[in-house]
Amino acid sequence: MNQPAMPNSFRTGPDEQGMFGIFGGRFVAETLMPLILELEQHWNEAKDDPEFKAELSALSTFYAGRPSKLYFAEGLARHLGGAKIYFKREDLNHTGSHKINNCLGQILLAKRMGKKRIIAETGAGQHGVASATVAARFGYPCVVYMGATDVARQSPNVFRMKLLGAEVRPVSAGHGTLKDAMNEALRDWVTNVEDTYYLIGTAAGPHPYPEMVREFQSVIGTEARQQIVEQEGRLPDVIIAAVGGGSNAIGLFHPFLDDKDVRIVGVEAGGHGLDGIEHCASMNAGKPGVLHGNRTYLLQNDDGQILDGHSISAGLDYPGVGPEHSWLRDTGRVEYVPILDNEALEAFQLCTRTEGIIPALESAHAIAQAVKMAPTMGKDQVMIVNLSGRGDKDVHTVAKTMGMEI
Amino acid sequence: MTDTRIDRRMAKLKAESRPALVTYFMGGDPDFDTSLSIMRALPQAGADIIELGMPFSDPMADGPAIQAAGLRALKGGQTLKKTLAMAAAFRKTDDDTPIVLMGYYNPIYIYGVERFLADAKTSGIDGLIVVDLPPEMDEELCIPAIRAGINFIRLATPTTDDKRLPTVLKNTSGFVYYVSMTGITGSALADTDRVAAAVTRIKGHTDLPVCVGFGVKSAEQARTIGACADGVVVGTAIVNAVADVVGAKGEITADPVGAVTTLVSGLAEGVRAARLAAAE
Numbered sequence: 297m298n299q300p301a302m303p304n305s306f307r308t309g310p311d312e313q314g315m316f317g318i319f320g321g322r323f324v325a326e327t328l329m330p331l332i333l334e335l336e337q338h339w340n341e342a343k344d345d346p347e348f349k350a351e352l353s354a355l356s357t358f359y360a361g362r363p364s365k366l367y368f369a370e371g372l373a374r375h376l377g378g379a380k381i382y383f384k385r386e387d388l389n390h391t392g393s394h395k396i397n398n399c400l401g402q403i404l405l406a407k408r409m410g411k412k413r414i415i416a417e418t419g420a421g422q423h424g425v426a427s428a429t430v431a432a433r434f435g436y437p438c439v440v441y442m443g444a445t446d447v448a449r450q451s452p453n454v455f456r457m458k459l460l461g462a463e464v465r466p467v468s469a470g471h472g473t474l475k476d477a478m479n480e481a482l483r484d485w486v487t488n489v490e491d492t493y494y495l496i497g498t499a500a501g502p503h504p505y506p507e508m509v510r511e512f513q514s515v516i517g518t519e520a521r522q523q524i525v526e527q528e529g530r531l532p533d534v535i536i537a538a539v540g541g542g543s544n545a546i547g548l549f550h551p552f553l554d555d556k557d558v559r560i561v562g563v564e565a566g567g568h569g570l571d572g573i574e575h576c577a578s579m580n581a582g583k584p585g586v587l588h589g590n591r592t593y594l595l596q597n598d599d600g601q602i603l604d605g606h607s608i609s610a611g612l613d614y615p616g617v618g619p620e621h622s623w624l625r626d627t628g629r630v631e632y633v634p635i636l637d638n639e640a641l642e643a644f645q646l647c648t649r650t651e652g653i654i655p656a657l658e659s660a661h662a663i664a665q666a667v668k669m670a671p672t673m674g675k676d677q678v679m680i681v682n683l684s685g686r687g688d689k690d691v692h693t694v695a696k697t698m699g700m701e702i
Numbered sequence: 703m704t705d706t707r708i709d710r711r712m713a714k715l716k717a718e719s720r721p722a723l724v725t726y727f728m729g730g731d732p733d734f735d736t737s738l739s740i741m742r743a744l745p746q747a748g749a750d751i752i753e754l755g756m757p758f759s760d761p762m763a764d765g766p767a768i769q770a771a772g773l774r775a776l777k778g779g780q781t782l783k784k785t786l787a788m789a790a791a792f793r794k795t796d797d798d799t800p801i802v803l804m805g806y807y808n809p810i811y812i813y814g815v816e817r818f819l820a821d822a823k824t825s826g827i828d829g830l831i832v833v834d835l836p837p838e839m840d841e842e843l844c845i846p847a848i849r850a851g852i853n854f855i856r857l858a859t860p861t862t863d864d865k866r867l868p869t870v871l872k873n874t875s876g877f878v879y880y881v882s883m884t885g886i887t888g889s890a891l892a893d894t895d896r897v898a899a900a901v902t903r904i905k906g907h908t909d910l911p912v913c914v915g916f917g918v919k920s921a922e923q924a925r926t927i928g929a930c931a932d933g934v935v936v937g938t939a940i941v942n943a944v945a946d947v948v949g950a951k952g953e954i955t956a957d958p959v960g961a962v963t964t965l966v967s968g969l970a971e972g973v974r975a976a977r978l979a980a981a982e
Contacts, residue, residue, distance in 0.1 A: 313838065323807060323834040325763040327859040327884050330866055469769065475760065482762040487885040489861055586808045586834065587760060599781040600812030601759040 306553035306629050309620065314503020314590075316623035322502040324589045327486050336504045338409050343511060348404060355400045359433070360390045362397075362515065366523035366680070371650040372666075379533070379673035381666055383653070383683040384520045384548065393656065393685030394516060394544045395426035395497060401512035403430040406493035413488065414438040416495045417481040419446055419474035419540065420611035420658065421453025422685055423497030428462035438462040441480045444472035446610045453689050471604040474540075474614045478588050498541025499618035502589030506618050513547025520680055521551050528678050534559045534669060537682035538661040539632065540576070540612035542621045544684035553629060561669075562621060563661045565607035566634030576605040577634040578617045579625045592619045608637040608693065609657035611685075639664040641697055644687065656685035657693065707800040707828045708853050708876040711750060712911045712932065721928040723973045724913050725966055726753035726804060726937030728771035729788055730780025732948045732958075737775070739959045740944070741792050745799045747963045748970025752792075753831065753937070756785050756805030763833045765888030771941045774948065782809045782818070786825040793826035802829035802855060802876070807843065815843055819850040829853035829876045837869050844873050857881050858904055860896075867907045877911040877933060878904055888938035889917055898930035921972030928976025936969055 309316040322332060342348040356362040365385045373381040386394040406414060414436045418424030424440040431438035440457055444466040447454055457464050470476040478501075485494045499509040524532050535552055537545035539562040552558045567575030575581065578593040585594040587602055595603040595615035607613040624630040635643075640657055643664035648654050655663060659682065666681045673679070687694075695702045715722050725744050730737050744752055757772035757780050764772070789801050803822065810818050810832065822830075830847055837844075837856070844854040853876030861884060862870050871878065882897045883889060901912050914927050915935030924934045943965045947956040 322836060322838050324836060325833050325859075326836050326857045326870065327763070327861050327881065329836045329838070330861045330863065470759075479760050479762045483765075483886045486763055487889070489884045583812075586806075586811055588762070589834070591811075594808075596808070596812065598812070599783075600809035601776060602808070 302627065306624070306627070307550060309623065310503060310507055314507070316620045317626065318584065319592050319619035319622040320503055320506055320590050322589060323586045323591065324502045325486060327489060331489055332502050334409070338405060339504050339508050342405055342408060348408070352401055352404055356397070356515065360396045360400060361388065363519045364388055366520055366527060368527070369651050372647060373670065375646070375650045376667060376670040378670040378675065379677040379679045380675070381670055382524065382532070382678065382680045384516060384680055386516060386544065386682060386684045387653070387655065387659070387686035391422070391426045391429050392688065393422040393426065394513060394547060395423045396429065397515055397547065398497065398509050398512040398543060399426040399430045399495060402495045402508070403434050406436070406495070407434060409493065411493035412436070412491040414493050414495050415441070415481050415484050416497060417441045417474065417477040418497060419443070419477070419613055420609065420656070421446065421450040421457065421689060422611060422656070424462070424464070425453050425456050425460070427495050427497070428457040428460035431462060432460045439484065440464050441467055441477040441484070443474060443477045444468040446473055449693055450610055450689055451692065473604065473610070475602065475604065482588070498543040499546045499620060500541045500588060500590060500592065500616060506590065506620055509543050510546045510550055510620065513543050514550045516544065516547040516682065517549060517551035520548060524678065524680060531555055531558055532678045532680045533673065534561060534679040536561045536563060536662045536665050536679065538563045538612060538658045538684060539617060539621060540565065540614050540658060541616070542618040544682050546618060546620055548682045549630060560630045561665060562630050562632040563665045564632055564634045565609060565612035565661060566636040567606045567608070569636060570634055573603055574606040575634065576607045576612055576614060578615055579622065579632040580634050582615070584622065587616055590619045592616050592622045593625070608640060609661065611656070611658040612661065633665060635661040635664045641694065643667050644694060653683070654687035655683055656687045657690045659684045660687070704851070704853060704875045706851070706853050706876065707798065708751065708802070711800050712877060715750060720977050721931055721973055722750040722911070722913060722933035723748055723924070723970050724751040724753060724915070724933050724935040725749040725940055726755060726935060727940050727944070727962070728755040728757060728768065728775050729785040730757060730775035730778055731771045731941070731944055732774045732952055732954065733778040734780065734784055734788065736954065736958055738788050738791055740962050741788065742795065743959045743963050744966060745796060747966035749799070749966055751800045751802060751933070753802045753804045753935070754785060754789060756782055756803055756809060758806040758809060761806060763886055765886040765938065767888045767938045767941050767945065770945065774952065777952065782813050786821050789827055790825040800828040801826060802831055803827055804831040805833070807832050807834050810843065815846055819846055819852060822852060823850055827852060829855050831855045831857065831879060833857070837872060840873055848873065848875065855879055860884055860900065864903070867904065871908045874910065877913050878908060879935065880904060880912050880914045880931070881916045882914050883916050885916070887916060894926050894930070897927060901931050921968040924969045924972035925976045928973045934973055939965060
């Protein structure tokens with residue numbers, strides 16, 4: 297394996313072709329190319345436009361509730377012994393997760409581009425809810441594609457989307473999870489290119505999506521970096537986030553990438569373990585390939601057919617990952633580790649009991665990694681865990697694992 | 703100008719003043735042997751060029767029919783290696799009919815581009831259509847394919863405007879595949895006047911033959927499209943003819959070769975009548 301050259305900065309990517317090293321790119325059907333180029337042009341104009349930035353900033357403050365708090369999780373830290381643990385409270389945002397950050401940015405872009413209709417894919421339903429929310433707020437019709445398996449295991453979010461006026465279309469292809477929802481959303485987009493804006497929920501897909509979603513989510517890391525300096529007087533020793541597609545993680549990580557002394561850990565869904573195929577740890581157990589418009593680490597067989605994977609957490613149940621994470625993995629800047637379903641479930645319970653905070657199962661994976669690391673660290677050391685979403689949506693799933701029907 | 707079986711076939715048909723019938727079927731659907739029999743029957747039934755589908759687990763530009771065909775093929779054990787073996791087996795009895803492999807990039811990328819091109823060449827492959835490799839990604843496969851003497855056939859769509867057409871056509875060879883509508887495979891046919899106008903527009907930018915696909919299902923449609931294009935591509939209708947004789951458990955309920963032959967013969971009649979109709 298060729299080790300990519302160590303860059304002077306980890307924060308300059310992607311290049312003009314949308315590449316992070318060998319990862320990223322624009323692997324899409326010709327029908328979509330003119331749209332993607334148009335999107336890139338509008339994005340490049342918008343990101344430096346003070347008016348666009350001011351509108352997004354006002355919505356983030358007064359609608360989404362930013363900045364989100366950086367909270368010292370004293371109860372959990374005391375229980376574990378060792379490092380001081382801070383939670384970045386993205387669960388307190390409007391709609392209950394970090395997804396709103398990206399949706400507000402992209403809906404403003406859709407408005408700028410004069411699009412008339414919003415489509416989105418969703419796994420756990422958090423991005424679907426956030427998309428339906430901004431569509432309602434700005435008066436757009438919205439169609440959300442969601443795998444049939446996820447529709448069943450995330451029924452509260454399905455109902456929320458419907459209340460918000462979105463149409464939820466279940467996708468039964470494959471295992472009926474996020475991958476299949478994304479295929480179907482792309483098919484919709486290819487068919488309705490004229491008037492439709494595809495609001496991708498994670499930092500993946502064809503360029504410029506990975507960069508754009510990262511920029512909208514980087515508010516997490518930018519705030520956290522400032523907040524920890526205010527509260528602790530220094531940068532953290534470790535930052536941790538769960539990685540499915542990887543938008544909450546890249547949002548936290550990106551502003552810290554050039555802080556050499558900050559150890560950065562991304563947590564993949566280890567499912568039932570990496571020995572079999574019942575996991576979603578694409579960077580630990582997959583290899584580079586091309587899917588959904590970008591080259592990245594993928595779970596696949598020897599013939600290049602994509603595997604479905606498994607995770608207890610619908611939001612991590614995706615066989616790929618955003619291309620920038622693949623590059624950060626290969627450069628060694630970020631460590632990616634797996635957390636098993638049962639470890640995440642234990643962390644879910646522990647956080648609920650010691651902090652009075654019910655975390656999303658996705659975020660519980662990051663907490664589980666903190667549970668492993670904190671006791672090995674000193675009491676003067678500081679860790680930030682991205683609490684990317686709240687766990688109300690997961691109580692049915694968790695109850696089921698405890699043998700209860702609610 | 704390249705000199706491949708595609709170029710020679712297109713030149714011959716131009717001399718005969720009739721459009722090409724380009725037939726797509728899914729390699730390995732529902733199993734290798736049946737699929738090879740279908741492939742062998744295609745030229746006899748009137749197919750001028752064969753598009754051999756490479757199954758992929760996540761065909762993001764295909765409709766339900768081709769999605770299902772790909773899954774049947776994968777379930778039947780088809781791999782890219784077997785698809786190449788199918789072409790090689792076909793070549794033993796037919797050295798003239800051009801074969802174009804059509805599919806998605808990932809299986810090729812995993813196979814290894816250089817190894818794939820070498821094996822494709824020895825298997826008698828003449829051209830490639832890779833849906834998710836736009837001109838922006840030409841370094842991946844298009845340029846190496848041209849170097850290996852294999853045509854890289856690009857799709858042009860209604861969203862490909864005059865500004866973008868030169869980019870799309872730049873490294874295209876063999877023919878241009880005009881996708882007559884935005885959407886996934888198997889959708890309804892676009893208005894023929896608009897198709898004719900689009901073909902004329904593309905021909906203003908290139909001397910390559912222009913074949914039209916997406917939505918052609920009947921002999922009548924083949925005749926109408928054939929009147930304004932150098933070739934008519936039929937895919938979903940053929941895939942459906944196979945699907946109709948495969949039962950719920952994958953068992954074959956009637957003769958798939960016969961079903962495809964009947965359909966393709968009818969389409970061939972339509973295509974052959976196209977220029978007569980245009981001359982009337």
